[in-house]
Amino acid sequence: MIMKVSSVSLPTIKRLPSYLHILRQSLEEGHENISSAYIARALHLEAIQVRKDLSATGISGQSGVGFNIAGLIKHLEDFLGWNNSRDAFLVGCGNLGVALMGYEGFRERGLNIVAGFDVDKNKIGKEISGKKIFSLEKFPDLLERLHIKIGVLTVPQNRAQQVAAYMVESGIEAIWNFTSIRLDIPEHIIVERVELECSLAVLSSRLREKNEESAEDFSGVKV
Amino acid sequence: MIMKVSSVSLPTIKRLPSYLHILRQSLEEGHENISSAYIARALHLEAIQVRKDLSATGISGQSGVGFNIAGLIKHLEDFLGWNNSRDAFLVGCGNLGVALMGYEGFRERGLNIVAGFDVDKNKIGKEISGKKIFSLEKFPDLLERLHIKIGVLTVPQNRAQQVAAYMVESGIEAIWNFTSIRLDIPEHIIVERVELECSLAVLSSRLREKNEESAEDFSGVKV
DNA sequence: TAGATTGTTAATCGATTAACAATC
């Protein structure tokens, strides 16, 4: 068995959604083909990087012409698995959970949240954006019956580890983790964490830099 | 004027919050010092990387002993500006906005959301997690009066660019962008986008790989 | 044919990792 850990690098994969964004926009504007230079300009990247990324996903353009937009969209969506959407359960119907259940954009990106789960009796039985909320107890049973593989984790921090373990026990294969907890679960389970903290760290440090710069302005400049 | 674009690399900055996490945990457990090897083990990193990262922020440990935990926490929080929390406004009090306004963790990370803004008359005047919601019209005035520098953007996708422009006009200095829109605003404004789509792309492609692997299992193995 | 744009091969750059002397 060949055990390749993806031939496509993480930085490349992370840029693909932004390419799709530009491509869809461009298609709507009535264009048929697009060049790597055009995509690069729109995203403040280098054309060669765009070409390298695209070729890594296994598509090739046409010399002198560029890439067929519709074909490229189809190809990238296929590559990401965003064409045939996968069903998912969401656990933790707080404000964040409700926000995610109502977000239309996920379905276009291959993720279809079909139901929510919570422990709060006031929430159980209700519907959010047309999706029913079940008792967490029903999770294992429904997971099996609906052949769900993906769980979205939006519970409070202090419940995260415990609930994640329960999801794994129930047979989940992948967890999209919206908590800041680094889950301790078996290696074979796919876990992707949304790194809010990292994003805030970058924002914070850029703000700090800016402050230091303007402080330098005052100290360094002779009036 | 020296215009250094930060001596500390982005990958390093993004790892700092996880270091803080381990450090706080370790302090609670009653430890006084910690080694780079310990931190690395807890985060599945290499000890040398932890040391390199920490030294990049300008702190040094003690040979044979490690780092003083309390001192290191203080240092990293200072570095990120997470000690003295900065006030921020949040624009767009939908489910996501409400979720963020109620999240306790931000204050510990230097971000204090003090008020929300919305265009929905039903929301204006109400309070969420003890924070008042104002009409978006009041944004520029309150921004100036309270000396707010940071705006959290949680409006619907189709309003994002327009609202962001309004925030810039009003004098905002930094935007934490929770929409998937790449904002087109002046260079000198700090924009940090939470890359939900990228995270989903990584999850998707890992799922696809896993599928392909198990498909190979079946095709490759002779029964 | 001339112009545009691709994909390949090589060069550069920056981040990670290794080795190890210095220090507590």
Add this chain to the structure above:
DNA sequence: TAGATTGTTAATCGATTAACAATC
């Protein structure tokens, strides 16, 4: 002193960028 751990210097690795022949 022996053991643990740091920080420095050098080596490696992988991603980005450059150069350019090939192609439409």
